Every structure is written in C-alpha cells, then in structure tokens.
Amino acid sequence: MLIAQRPSLTEEVVDEFRSRFVIEPLEPGFGYTLGNSLRRTLLSSIPGAAVTSVRVDGVLHEFTTVPGVKEDVTDLILNIKQLVVSSEHDEPVVMYLRKQGPGLVTAADIAPPAGVEVHNPDLVLATLNGKGKLEMELTVERGRGYVSAVQNKQVGQEIGRIPVDSIYSPVLKVTYKVEATRVEQRTDFDKLIVDVETKQAMRPRDAMASAGKTLVELFGLAR
Numbered sequence: 684m685l686i687a688q689r690p691s692l693t694e695e696v697v698d699e700f701r702s703r704f705v706i707e708p709l710e711p712g713f714g715y716t717l718g719n720s721l722r723r724t725l726l727s728s729i730p731g732a733a734v735t736s737v738r739v740d741g742v743l744h745e746f747t748t749v750p751g752v753k754e755d756v757t758d759l760i761l762n763i764k765q766l767v768v769s770s771e772h773d774e775p776v777v778m779y780l781r782k783q784g785p786g787l788v789t790a791a792d793i794a795p796p797a798g799v800e801v802h803n804p805d806l807v808l809a810t811l812n813g814k815g816k817l818e819m820e821l822t823v824e825r826g827r828g829y830v831s832a833v834q835n836k837q838v839g840q841e842i843g844r845i846p847v848d849s850i851y852s853p854v855l856k857v858t859y860k861v862e863a864t865r866v867e868q869r870t871d872f873d874k875l876i877v878d879v880e881t882k883q884a885m886r887p888r889d890a891m892a893s894a895g896k897t898l899v900e901l902f903g904l905a906r
Contacts, residue, residue: 688708688866690706690707690708691706691707693705694891697878699886700880700886700887701879701880701887702879702886702887702888702891703876704876704877704879704887705874705876706874706875707864707872707875708864708872709872709873709875710872711871711873714873714874714875717875718861718875718877721859721877721894721895721898722859722877724898725857725879725890725891725894726852726857727828727852728828728897729852729853729894729897730826730851731769731827731852731884731885732769732823732884733824733826733849733850733851734763734821734822734823734847735775735823735830735835735846735849736821736835736845736846737760737822737844737845738819738844739756739759739817739843740819742756742843742845743842744756744843744845745760751811751812751814751815751816752810752811752812752815753809753810753811753812754810760845762806762807762808762809763847764848764850765803765806766790766793766801766806766821767801767803768799768801769800769802769853769884770798770799770825771799772798772799772825775822775823775824776795776796776822777796777820777821777822778793778799778821779793779794779819780792780794780818780819780821781794781817781818782818783811783816784811784813784814784816785815786810787807787809788808788810789805789807790804790805791804793821802882803883824849825851826849829849829851829852830848830851832846832848833846835848835849853881853882853885854880854890856880857878858878859876859877859878860876861876862876879891
C-alpha cells in the first residue's frame with residue numbers, strides 16, 4: 684500500500700545561535716540523503732562576510748611589530764580573523780580603527796560604514812601601553828566558504844596591505860542523525876534531526892532557510 688505524507692519541519696531552539704531541526708516523516712533512506720545534502724550546503728554555500736585584508740599604519744608586512752602594541756602583527760591578524768561581520772554590500776568596503784593607549788583594543792573600537800555590522804564587539808584585538816597607538820583599515824567582502832590569504836592577495840596590491848584568510852560561512856557546526864519514525868502501521872520511515880550552530884551574524888533558522896532555498900534551486904534544474 685502506498686503511503687504518502689508530506690514531511691514537516693520543527694525547530695527546537697537550544698540557544699540564540701544553536702537549534703535542532705526535525706524533518707519527518709521521510710521515505711526510508713531519504714534521511715541520510717537529505718541530511719548529507721543539507722550539511723554540505725550549510726557549511727559551504729551560505730553567503731557571508733569576512734575581513735579579506737588589513738592595512739596597519741606604519742607596517743609593511745605581518746612579520747613585524749607596532750611600537751607600543753603588546754601583540755606582534757601576526758597575533759593581531761589572528762585576532763582579526765575571529766571578527767564576525769555582516770555586510771549588505773556586494774562590493775568591498777573598508778572599516779577603520781583608531782585607538783590611543785593605554786588599554787585594550789576591542790572590536791567595539793572599529794568604525795564600520797553603513798550596511799556593515801560587527802557582531803562580536805567584545806573581541807580583544809590588541810593591548811596598548813601608555814604611548815601605544817593603533818590605526819588600521821580592514822577591508823570587508825562578501826563571499827562563500829573559505830578563501831586563503833594567498834587567494835586574497837591581489838595583483839599589484841599596495842605595499843603594506845596584508846591579505847587575510849577569510850571564513851565567509853556564518854555556520855560554525857552542523858551535525859545530523861537519522862532515527863526511525865512511524866507512519867500508520869509502518870515503522871521504517873526516517874526522522875532527520877539536524878543540529879545547526881551559527882556565528883552571531885546569522886540565526887540557525889535563517890541559515891536553514893537559505894540552505895533549503897539553494898537545494899530547491901539546484902534540484903529544480905531537472906524540471
């Protein structure tokens with residue numbers, strides 16, 4: 684006997700940036716097919732924003748130090764890579780940071796342009812002594828997945844501009860599991876449970892919606 688039942692999706696909110704999504708019932712075997720597709724799409728195909736290059740006043744390359752700054756430039760770059768940003772612009776935009784010591788330099792000291800937001804303002808970027816001063820330009824771009832600093836380096840790039848590894852994906856972690864569920868008298872249907880954890884730039888529900896839209900558009904090519 685043919686049993687047809689439209690699957691439903693429910694969300695269990697774990698915290699602001701982590702949710703579990705339950706999709707059921709699915710035809711036997713479809714749980715793993717859909718789970719793997721969603722996981723790959725969530726991790727690699729959701730667009731986001733990231734810093735792609737940095738220019739520090741008085742610095743020509745990353746293997747040096749800035750007077751009055753505790754961290755060397757390499758450590759500074761590592762901290763910058765932890766910035767969580769979002770951008771409404773399709774073109775590259777520049778954020779500025781100017782801070783005089785003594786004290787900590789945090790992401791809250793960054794001045795983003797309209798349409799750009801820094802989502803983790805408490806992130807510590809550097810430590811300045813009494814005479815320390817830090818001035819930086821941070822270029823933000825939109826993209827997908829991961830792009831290395833080597834790939835971000837542009838031909839004819841100005842001296843002193845340091846390319847940065849960019850992790851565009853707003854999704855931090857995705858896991859899934861498949862359990863059996865009952866439909867009428869049959870107990871071999873699939874229940875897919877997808878656990879999604881995101882950065883502060885996007886909520887799991889929005890990431891899931893974006894991934895679903897991407898898959899629908901892809902599968903729609905067969906029409």
